[in-house]
Amino acid sequence: MKTLVKNQRSFARTSRRSAAFSLVEVTIAVSIAALGFITLLGLLPQGINMARTSAEMSVGSKIMQKLSGEMQSMDWTRITWTGYGPLRYFTNEGREMTTADTSQDDLAASLAFVASVYVPQKPLDMYLPAGTGGSGGGTPEAYLRRVKICIATSANPSFSFESASPLRITSAYALIAKMGD
Numbered sequence: 147m148k149t150l151v152k153n154q155r156s157f158a159r160t161s162r163r164s165a166a167f168s169l170v171e172v173t174i175a176v177s178i179a180a181l182g183f184i185t186l187l188g189l190l191p192q193g194i195n196m197a198r199t200s201a202e203m204s205v206g207s208k209i210m211q212k213l214s215g216e217m218q219s220m221d222w223t224r225i226t227w228t229g230y231g232p233l234r235y236f237t238n239e240g241r242e243m244t245t246a247d248t249s250q251d252d253l254a255a256s257l258a259f260v261a262s263v264y265v266p267q268k269p270l271d272m273y274l275p276a277g278t279g280g281s282g283g284g285t286p287e288a289y290l291r292r293v294k295i296c297i298a299t300s301a302n303p304s305f306s307f308e309s310a311s312p313l314r315i316t317s318a319y320a321l322i323a324k325m326g327d
Contacts, residue, residue, distance in 0.1 A: 201238075202299055205236070205238065205239065205240040205258075205259065206259070206297050206299075206316050208240040209236055209240055209259060209261055209297055210295050210297065210318050212240075212242070213234070213261060213263060213295045213320075214295060214318075214320040217263060217293055217295075217320060217322050218320070218322055218323070220322075222291075222322075222324045222325070225265060225291065225293075225322070227265055228265050228266065228267040229264065229265070229267070229308075230262040230263070230264050230296070230307045230308065231262050231263045231264070231265065232262070233260055233261070233262055233303075233304075233305065234260070234261045234262065235253060235257055235259070235260060235261075235303065236257075236258060236259040236260075236261060237256050237257070237258055237259075238256075238258035238259075240259075243256065243257065250303075253303055257300075257301045257302075257303060258299065258301065259297055259298065259299055259300070260297070260298050260300050260302070260303070260305040261295065261296065261297045261298075262295075262296050262307055263293050263294070263295055263296070264293065264294040264295075264296055264307070264317075265291075265293050266292075266294075272287040272290040272291075272292060272321070273287065288324075289323060289324040290321055290322070290323055290324070291321070291322045291324075292319055292320070292321055292322070293319070293320055293322055294317050294318070294319050294320075295317060295318050295319075295320055296315050296316070296317045297315070297316045297317070298310060298314050298315050298316070299314070299316075300314070
């Protein structure tokens with residue numbers, strides 16, 4: 147009976163010793179986990195940059211659609227300027243801000259995009275296919291005008307499109323049709 151109790155005690159001691167992790171095993175596990183976390187932290191800035199760029203592109207597209215729609219519905223005779231038109235200000239959500247509605251401090255605090263519509267001095271002549279033979283050597287179309295909508299990601303209310311680098315400006319062309327007579 148004594149040998150049985152003695153054998154049970156030695157079995158309990160051995161089973162307790164083998165149930166624990168050694169220092170080497172714990173160190174290897176921690177180093178593998180740290181390597182995984184460092185890799186994930188390295189990808190975080192790229193993901194944030196990609197999300198910011200995507201949001202800017204989305205808001206820029208919204209602003210371009212707004213300005214293009216306004217130009218299309220605008221009376222033809224109101225397109226009187228050449229070069230860059232008046233500056234338009236937008237928040238980071240694409241909501242337009244007017245200088246009459248906000249103070250200069252509010253404008254500077256929430257301004258994210260500056261936009262303008264460029265109308266060339268000499269109209270970019272639009273040629274429609276000629277009626278005979280399909281050759282496009284006809285006269286320029288008098289009822290179409292091409293304008294360029296320019297958007298810059300800038301918090302500067304006095305942003306200059308003329309002197310800015312083309313890399314800072316996103317632009318798209320829109321065809322404006324003369325409606326009515």
